[in-house]
Amino acid sequence: MSPLKISWKSICSKPLSSSLNLILVAFGTSILTILLLASTQINDKLSRNSKDIDLVVGAKGSPLQLILSSIYYIDFPTGNIPLKEANELAQNPWVKRAVPLALGDNYNGTRIVGTDSGFVNLYNLKIKAGKLWQQDFETNIGSTVAESQHLKVGDEFYGAHGLTGSTDIHKAHAYKVTGILEPQGNVTDNLILTNISSVWKMHDPADEKEHDHHKKDDDHRSENPGKKADAPEIQNKEITSLLIQYRSPMSVVMFPRMVNQSTNMQAASPAMESTRLFSLIGVGVDTLQWFALLIMAIAVISVFVNLYNSLKERSYDLAIMRTLGASRSKLFLIVIAEGIMLTFAGTLIGIFLGHAGLQIIGHFQESSQARLNGLIFLNSEIYLLAAGLAIGIFAAIIPAIQAYKSNISEILSKS
Structure with missing residues (x-):
């Protein structure tokens, strides 16, 4: 069985903890997505509408x-x-x-x-x-x-x-x-x-x-x-x-x-007042960004704890896999893949929720001139996906190293 299938079955075996990790990652990512889309659109609107007006x-x-x-x-x-x-x-x-x-x-x-x-x-x-x-x-x-x-x-x-x-x-x-x-x-x-x-x-x-x-x-x-x-x-x-x-x-x-x-x-001056307006908006944006980053940090800790506890619970199973021919590298990849799958899926869900949330916000805005659009996709959102991968690797690296260094004979003797 491939490491990805083993990781997927491990995630499915713990629906409660896995769902909590997904929700934390998705919530933080959705806030960052909304802020990214809103600030970019507002800045673009300010620039386009005041163009050539001194x-x-x-x-x-x-x-x-x-x-x-x-x-x-x-x-x-x-x-x-x-x-x-x-x-x-x-x-x-x-x-x-x-x-x-x-x-x-x-x-x-x-x-x-x-x-x-x-x-x-x-x-x-x-x-x-x-x-x-x-x-x-x-x-x-x-x-x-x-x-x-x-x-x-x-x-x-x-x-x-x-x-x-x-x-x-x-x-x-x-x-x-x-x-x-x-x-x-x-x-x-x-x-x-x-x-x-x-x-x-x-x-x-x-x-x-x-x-x-x-x-x-x-x-x-x-x-x-x-x-x-x-x-x-x-x-x-x-x-x-x-x-x-x-x-x-x-x-x-x-x-x-x-x-x-x-x-x-x-x-x-449109340039001066637009800068002032965006700086005022930026105060709230920065606050929400720090809030979203805090949620993402909690998500990293949650994924780490989940994988660490899971490793302890599955230590005997991993030891049996080693005796059946699985290499240390394969065990390392199984744990890393589990962390990446959790955070990457949460990031994708968060980006989708961010777009949907901004579309709903724009629908209820009274002013059509300042209306925000959640159906616009930015190239910079790729960085959010990359961040999701990085979070998964970072949260899983210590449990993966422990799985790599696990002593088979010691684990089996205790069992």
Whole structure:
């Protein structure tokens, strides 16, 4: 009989202790798997969504809240800023591109974002079906939105006030889907995009009664915040924030300070705030990692004790095997194989449970922008399998050496 079969029968002969070892290894591995997947996905989301955005300008308040609301769309905005002042900032020589955002409504929890063509260029968006929005109340929806909300080109829907919930529905105007965006793998997959004029008119129906030439001028300026805005009809208009791209490295030092000191607005750096956010998340992640490692250490001790006791109980059987021709090396391999089979099986179960657990967590997350996916597999998970093998060998090495050095005549004489 091969060493593997003997090891397997030995494991099956002690179902209670073997199950306990499997549970300990699986529990520790599942926690490490969840942490690995979650931290990797969060870091990737932070990097992809803030790519090519140097600065966010918005109302005074929490810089982190401003970043979360204007780039990741998972928090409430800090307030609104005057369009006139936003236009003046957009014309600053340190600014290469300024993309306006107007937030405030949602459709079944999906953010409706008023913006302009600069947003399309910033994220390099492409149309999968239909065309880009051109008129008021025309929208382009992300690929995930189209799938989850069952929307297609030509469909109409009503937005609701607020960033979540559907209690205060704007029934005066219906949005129309004119285009579906190609999947981008970032936050735009979960957004509904329209022009800023639509957002204004949704909250101020009186705008529909403006003269045609005022309407055209207003739409034109709202789509081009970099141009001068002196017309009376925009003096009281507001937007939520500006996404800024710098023109030169010198802007990194000068522009945020100028905004924070000489205006009633605030400037927040996505790179700085994202690092701060991830460091805050990292505190909890590190704590859970140490907890998982502690469980794995207990699992190693448990496997070691199990194999050590098993060796004592089977010493006579092993001695008989030696008399029947089994070599010392074969006994050594039997014990090592038993430890590896226990921990490796526990590691596989733990990885599976980790993926399943994260998928369940992601399913119950309210924000689709920050939703975690348990169906993603990382190359670094191979290290978890390698760790499972190493734990098995480490826990079994001392009992295996004892089996190798066992004295046959002494064991048989005592029996």
